[in-house]
Structures are given as C-alpha cells and as structure tokens.
Amino acid sequence: MAAILKSLFPVSSSKKEDNHEEFDVEYSFAEEYSGPPVGYDIPQVVPVDVHRIPTASVVATAAMFSRNLSLPVIEPIVKSDSKLIKNQKSKETDLESEYVENDHAYRRSDGIESSGTLGFSDSHDNSRELSGSSDVEDLVDECKEEVRFVSHPNSVALESEESILSSPDVALEVLSCEEAEDYADEIAGNQGCRNVVTFCETQSSDVSTDSDEEEPGMFPEKPIVSSDSKKCFRCHKGKRFTEREVCIACGAKYCIDCVLRAMGAMPEGRKCITCIGYRINESKRNSLGKCSAMLKRLLSKWQIDEIMELEKLCQANQLPPHLVSVNGKRLSLRELFDLQSCAYPPKKLRPGKYWYDKVSGLWGKEGHKPCQIISPQLAVGDTIKKDASKGNTNIMINNREITQLELYMLKLAGINCEGNVCFWLSADGSCQEEGMNNVVGKIWDKTTHKMLCHALRLPIPPVSANSSGEEVGSGLEAGDPCSTVSKKLNKLLLAGCDQSGTSTLFKQAKIAYHVPFSEEEHQNITYTIQRNLYRYIAILLEGRERFEEEYRVEMRKKRLDEPGPSALPDLIEEEIEGENVYSISTRLKNFSDWLLQAMMLGNLEVIFPAATREYSAVVEELWKHKAFQATYQRRNELEMLPRVANYFLDHAVEISKVDYNPSDMDKLYAEGITSSNGVASMEFSFPNPTQDSYMETVDQHSSSMKYQLIRVHASCIGKNCKWLEMFEDVDLVIFCVSLTEYSEYLEDYNGFCTNKMMESKRLFENIVSHPAFAPKHCLLLLNKFDILEEIIEEFPLSECEWFQDFNPVISRHPNSKTNNNNPSLAQRAYHYVAVKFKRLYNSITKRKLFVSQLTALEAESVDGALKYTREILKWDEERRKVMRDWTTESPEASTTLEASTTT
Numbered sequence: 001m002a003a004i005l006k007s008l009f010p011v012s013s014s015k016k017e018d019n020h021e022e023f024d025v026e027y028s029f030a031e032e033y034s035g036p037p038v039g040y041d042i043p044q045v046v047p048v049d050v051h052r053i054p055t056a057s058v059v060a061t062a063a064m065f066s067r068n069l070s071l072p073v074i075e076p077i078v079k080s081d082s083k084l085i086k087n088q089k090s091k092e093t094d095l096e097s098e099y100v101e102n103d104h105a106y107r108r109s110d111g112i113e114s115s116g117t118l119g120f121s122d123s124h125d126n127s128r129e130l131s132g133s134s135d136v137e138d139l140v141d142e143c144k145e146e147v148r149f150v151s152h153p154n155s156v157a158l159e160s161e162e163s164i165l166s167s168p169d170v171a172l173e174v175l176s177c178e179e180a181e182d183y184a185d186e187i188a189g190n191q192g193c194r195n196v197v198t199f200c201e202t203q204s205s206d207v208s209t210d211s212d213e214e215e216p217g218m219f220p221e222k223p224i225v226s227s228d229s230k231k232c233f234r235c236h237k238g239k240r241f242t243e244r245e246v247c248i249a250c251g252a253k254y255c256i257d258c259v260l261r262a263m264g265a266m267p268e269g270r271k272c273i274t275c276i277g278y279r280i281n282e283s284k285r286n287s288l289g290k291c292s293a294m295l296k297r298l299l300s301k302w303q304i305d306e307i308m309e310l311e312k313l314c315q316a317n318q319l320p321p322h323l324v325s326v327n328g329k330r331l332s333l334r335e336l337f338d339l340q341s342c343a344y345p346p347k348k349l350r351p352g353k354y355w356y357d358k359v360s361g362l363w364g365k366e367g368h369k370p371c372q373i374i375s376p377q378l379a380v381g382d383t384i385k386k387d388a389s390k391g392n393t394n395i396m397i398n399n400r401e402i403t404q405l406e407l408y409m410l411k412l413a414g415i416n417c418e419g420n421v422c423f424w425l426s427a428d429g430s431c432q433e434e435g436m437n438n439v440v441g442k443i444w445d446k447t448t449h450k451m452l453c454h455a456l457r458l459p460i461p462p463v464s465a466n467s468s469g470e471e472v473g474s475g476l477e478a479g480d481p482c483s484t485v486s487k488k489l490n491k492l493l494l495a496g497c498d499q500s501g502t503s504t505l506f507k508q509a510k511i512a513y514h515v516p517f518s519e520e521e522h523q524n525i526t527y528t529i530q531r532n533l534y535r536y537i538a539i540l541l542e543g544r545e546r547f548e549e550e551y552r553v554e555m556r557k558k559r560l561d562e563p564g565p566s567a568l569p570d571l572i573e574e575e576i577e578g579e580n581v582y583s584i585s586t587r588l589k590n591f592s593d594w595l596l597q598a599m600m601l602g603n604l605e606v607i608f609p610a611a612t613r614e615y616s617a618v619v620e621e622l623w624k625h626k627a628f629q630a631t632y633q634r635r636n637e638l639e640m641l642p643r644v645a646n647y648f649l650d651h652a653v654e655i656s657k658v659d660y661n662p663s664d665m666d667k668l669y670a671e672g673i674t675s676s677n678g679v680a681s682m683e684f685s686f687p688n689p690t691q692d693s694y695m696e697t698v699d700q701h702s703s704s705m706k707y708q709l710i711r712v713h714a715s716c717i718g719k720n721c722k723w724l725e726m727f728e729d730v731d732l733v734i735f736c737v738s739l740t741e742y743s744e745y746l747e748d749y750n751g752f753c754t755n756k757m758m759e760s761k762r763l764f765e766n767i768v769s770h771p772a773f774a775p776k777h778c779l780l781l782l783n784k785f786d787i788l789e790e791i792i793e794e795f796p797l798s799e800c801e802w803f804q805d806f807n808p809v810i811s812r813h814p815n816s817k818t819n820n821n822n823p824s825l826a827q828r829a830y831h832y833v834a835v836k837f838k839r840l841y842n843s844i845t846k847r848k849l850f851v852s853q854l855t856a857l858e859a860e861s862v863d864g865a866l867k868y869t870r871e872i873l874k875w876d877e878e879r880r881k882v883m884r885d886w887t888t889e890s891p892e893a894s895t896t897l898e899a900s901t902t903t
C-alpha cells in the first residue's frame, strides 16, 4: 500500500505540522502526479501534455485529499470580462452582487462560502482561518507558483456572455503563471474575449442553512454540462453514433481519443479530472461500476476492474444521506450508514422518499406498496405515517393503511379482514389483531404464500432471515460510519444440477461443523432412506426375475445339448421350471409382484414409507433368502441400481425397521435434505484451530466469522432462473458439477436425450450471467472425482460434445499414475473441464473463476472446499480494503506510510 502511495504521490517532505505545509504537501504531490501509479499500467492515461496536465490536476487532487482532511476545497469561480459565471446553484445568485472584479472567490467543499477569509480546517479544528487575500497570496507564493484559473478549453464555447451564463459548467484547470497566461491568451485570441479569474470576498452570513442545499461535509454537486450530445466535449468532433464515455459527475461525453486525457487515472472512476471530489449525478448511479465497451478497449481488464471498484467505493460517489428521507425525515449520515450496513439493507437505494415499518421491516416508496423487507428495528427516519403507502382499505398494519394488494395477500393467507381491523405484524410474519393476544396467521410461513407474494410483486423476507425474524449477524461493527464494515455473516449460495452432489456437500458440512439436523430434516432423511430402500429392493427383485429367466434358458440349452439319450421333454421342462437358485416362495413372489407393479406405476413414493411398518418383516425374510442374496451378488449387472444402493442394502433389515434411526453416515449417503427439494440453509463457523497448529493460530480471528450455506435445488431456481433474485444478497456462489455427467444423459418426454454436462453448462451460464450475481465471485466445485477415476478409461471424455477436443497424450510409464509430472488421465480430464468452465465464465463475466476438485463423500474434501471459499472472501475483503484505503488515505497517512517504508 505504502509503495503504491509512494509511487502514486511522490512527496518530498515528511509529516507537516500546520495546514500550510499540508497544503504544500498536497500541492507538491499533486503537482508531480503526472500519471498512473506503478502497477497501474495505463499507458494512455499519462497526461501527455506535460505543460498543462500536471498542474491541471492540482485542484482536483487537492480537492479530493482536502476532503479527507476536512480541508476546504478551493473552487474557483470564473468571470468573463468582469461578468460572473453562475457556477451551479441558485444560492450563488445571492452572492453575485458581492463578487468584485479581480477579487478572489473561494467556495468551500462543504458548501459554506467564507467572507474575506479563506477557512482552513483540519480534522481537529475547523475554525482556523487565514484572513484575506494576502494569505492566499502567501500560500500561492509558498507554492512558488501563481495560481490562476482560466476556463477549460474543453468547456463550453465562450463566445458571448450568454453562452457562458447558459453553460454553467466551466471546467477549470490551474496552470502555472506562464502557462496560464499563454493559455488565457490563446483562448482570448480564439474566443475573442479574455477570461479573468476572480477571487471573491464573501460574507460569513452567507453560510447556507437551507437543508435543500449542500449539507456540511457533503461533496458538492457538479452541474450537468450542456453540450452537443453528438460531439466530444473535448475535441468537439464526432457524429451521432460515435462511441463516447460519459463523466458520471457532469455528464460530459468524451470520444476514444480524448477520454483518457480528460479523465486521467480515474481515482474516482469515470469523471473528468475537474470533477474529482464532486458527487456524481444521481441519474448516473445505476451505471456505477458499469463501463463502456470503448473504455474496455482502451484499458486492460485489470485496470478496468480497479477503476470500477474505485468508482463504486470512493466516498465522493456514495449516496448523500440528506437526499434520502424515511417516513418524512431526511437521514443523517449515521442513519444512512445504519440503513446500508444492516443485515438486509434496501436494494439499490436511491435519493427519494421512503416509508419504513420498523416492526415488520416492510419498506417501500412513499405512496406505494411495500417493495422489500429489510432488517426491522433500525433507528432511521421518523415514525411511520398512516398514509405512507396511500392505502385505501381501512385495514391497518402497524399503523399504516395497507394497499389493496396487501389486503388480497392477507386474505389468501387465511386472515380474516372483515371490518376496520388493525393488525400488528411482526418481523417473522405473525399477524395479531391489535389489542388481542392471539396470532391470527403467519403470512410468510408457507412456500405457497411466498410464491403468491412473488406473483403479486409483494416482498417476502430474505431467505436467510430465520423464522423468528431475528437477524443473524447484523454486520454492524463499531468504527467509522463511513468505512465499509466487514460483515460477520458470509452467505454462500450452493447450486447445481440434480445428482451433482449439493445435498451431500451440505450434509457433510453439517456433520463436519457439528450443525445438528433439524427434526424435520431428520424425519425427511429417514423417510427418504426407507422409501429408497424399497426402490432398491424392487430393482433387485426385477433383476431376480431376469436372472431366473436367464438361468432357465441356460438350463434348457444345456439339457438339449447334453450327449446321450435325452430325457422326456415334459420331465426336462418340469425340472427347468422347478426350483432353482433364484426361486422364491409364493408369499415373497406376491410381494415382489406387488412391489414391481407399484414401481412401474410410480406409486412407491405414495406407498412408502407409510407401508414400512407392514413390510419390514418381509424385507427381513427376503434379505435372508438365498435367491435374493444370489441376486445381490450380481447387483453390478443391474444398471438401474444406483451405486449408493450398496450402502443401504447392506443395512436393509435395520433400515426397514419402524424404529430405524439413521446414523450420520446414513444421512450423508441418503438422497436429499428437505422434503420438497426446496431451499436448505445452515450456519456454521470453522472450528477453532488447535493451539499447537502454528499455521492456523495466525488465522484465529477468522474462526469467529460465521458462514451461511444456502443450498438451492435446481428445480427451485425456476425457468430462466427467475427465483434467483431472492438470493442476491449472497457473497459467493458455489456451483457444483459432477465430473461423471459427461457420460450421463437426461431423457425428456419426447425421448430426446441431452448430455447432463450440457445441462450443467446451461444452468451455470444462466446463474453466472444473472444480474443478481453480476458482482459476486463464483467457486466451481468439480465433484465425484473418485468416480471419474473409475470410469474415464471406459467412457472417453469426448463423449460429451463440449469436450470433443480432449485428446491428451498419456505417458505409458508404469508409474505415470503416481507421478506428478505425468498426471493421470482423470486428472487431465479434471483440468480440461476446469479450463472449459473458466473460459466460459470469463467470456460471460470477464472475471476469474475459482475452481476446486471435490469428493463430497469425504469430509476433508468438503472442509477443504469450504475453507477455499473462506480464502476467496478474505482475499476479496483485503482487495476492497486496499482500494478503499487508496481512495480515502490522506496525504498525511501516505507520508507516514512512506516514511515507515523507507525506514
């Protein structure tokens, strides 16, 4: 960090004592800052015109750092031929009469205009002042340059007084004396007028107290430039369809040749150099972090990523609190911070008027139905008003008259809304009539109600809010409200196609991190195991029939082929049809027929596990029967029998008992977790490292971090992934793919077969390209490596159309399997598949995909994969922190840092 700052801002002096020196420092580093920092390899960013640009960035850079030191920002107001240019706000018109030709006018960054004095404040004392213009001149002398302000050549044409007045954005540069004069002459020559810089004395009584205006400490607003939208703001060239990048503060558009000159190294994202330190235009907030294809062509991916991160994170670009009002009250910085850092903050918060029901967490725009459920009990805004959502139903919820849609939803949830009822709705969705002590209904308890809310475009609680409505990890940490706090709960979304192993991973994590299975999960898994046991038995019984038939055919052939006098055909037939190794008793045969029929009709799901009580004795009898055992010995010949059946069939008698209680291992091998194949969620922390493990003690603080693993079944994601937006607050997406899928197929109702790997690819594409996950990192887990090793020789990877070019050169060396330099075919296949997904991911998101191998049935493998997610999140946090520091670090700090690195 220090090295970056040092290279970015070479400062000759160490920490300065007074504000002059601070300014001096600022000035000197800003002056010398003539290009991007080391490691910030932006060739074209280096301001090419060495005579102008280095000094031109002084105001901008000083402004940015002055703000960090709470110093006032010198912002010149330009006059043309003694006529004032109205710079931005109407309040300046009040000051107009006080501007005197050749006087000096400064406006402080906090919007306070000072009279005859130039106020400087440091972080402890914001009252220190330098009086009069003489102080300014001293300051300028100290800087060994006369500071002059001239109109920017890129700005509006200065042909007439009107043109200037009607074009309030006159971008400014600070030039050295000679440069300034040359420049001013040049412009005067070009434009037929000379621009004179004026420093105006203003009255302290002009301090704006109107809350509509800039709030103290806020970044000033830059007026939108009025220019020919078709032309570049700098070179004035371009046609209608010429590509341009837009300044997010003033809206100036620049062509490909000018953009880097106009925007420099972009420490606050895509802003003109002169707009640095100004807040963004709110209409551009949606485009924060989304740059144009043009800029992508000019800069490398890494540079773009950094600039976009800076654009999103730097303070000047954050939402100003006073532009957000909640329940009729403008927010303070603290309130905005509380609102944005709570566990479930409002999505895409924009300036505007909102209502907030603190009890239930319902949140909406003033005069509209609720649009989201955020964290309840936040101390933001005033108390909610009756007509907050302009409802006309005479039904009140937490003192707000609800809208028709909400009333409809209440009715569908079975809540009686007859008469003028007042309800009390708590954060967990339980609804009580006011003054009564009984819960009349729970509106978000059932999945169908949630779906209904979704259909009615009414909000539902975030998936991770637990049923009591209590939040897990508010994410709020003590400290500077302006800094982005690290969240205590990291949310991981686990998704994948059916059979990819998501459930196994989820359950393995539960077992490994000692998270108990809930009663419902336990019950569901028990039933699943018992139901599946009967399915496996049915497959074996079907196999038994086949084996018996094959046996008879074999016998018949053998007897017919026997040499010597043949026995009577009837006798032979009797012998063949008689008892054999695969024969079962009539009782068992009846059971077998019934079970096979139920399986054929698809009734097994309905009959079991309820019928378990009745048939457990039959299973025991069957298991002990020699015919069944003979069939079981040949189970590998039964294609329908899944691998996992072996595990359960070995415990068939025990499982079929009514009082069967599955062990952790049974649960792990069982299919599924939830009855509806819906969403399952668990919280866990990595266990405290043992004291003797040195490596891990370093990491002890991270053991306090909590993680939430949310596993969502592919069927819950919905067509076109429409339910995915419910998970947009997750921190990382884990996508699970089974490495065996390339050899497996799915058959649709029309008999059309699709390779399962292609299905996984499609789902992966849909998820990673979903807007909700655009900024999220993704970890791909390639599961079932153990099976891949077994099948890869038999089924070539190129069986899947996506992997057709897999053609590895395999060493014939006998030790090749164990030799690291000669990875096995399975390892090569794994790497190949990983690269395929990485390329796909990169082509969609332009980011890096994290990939890891997995064997979900092994505890260490799952532990390793989840620790990897921890590393990714930590790395991301560090990266963000460095970037935050970079944008907010004061020169003082950078100097200190520099000093500490040099020593």
Ligand SMILES: Nc1nc2c(ncn2[C@@H]2O[C@H](COP(=O)(O)OP(=O)(O)OP(=O)(O)O)[C@@H](O)[C@H]2O)c(=O)[nH]1
Binding pocket: 496, 497, 498, 499, 500, 501, 502, 503, 504, 505, 644, 668, 669, 670, 671, 672, 673, 713, 714, 783, 784, 785, 786, 787, 854, 855, 856, 857, 858
């Ligand atoms: N050999 C082996 N089997 C695995 C591995 N991971 C999962 N399985 C098995 O693969 C089958 C499917 O795994 P599940 O966890 O049910 O996969 P899923 O379809 O994502 O989960 P659900 O959506 O709940 O069905 C199960 O029988 C698991 O036991 C693995 O790494 N190795």
Ligand SMILES: [Mg+2]
Binding pocket: 498, 499, 500, 671, 672
């Ligand atoms: Mg499954």
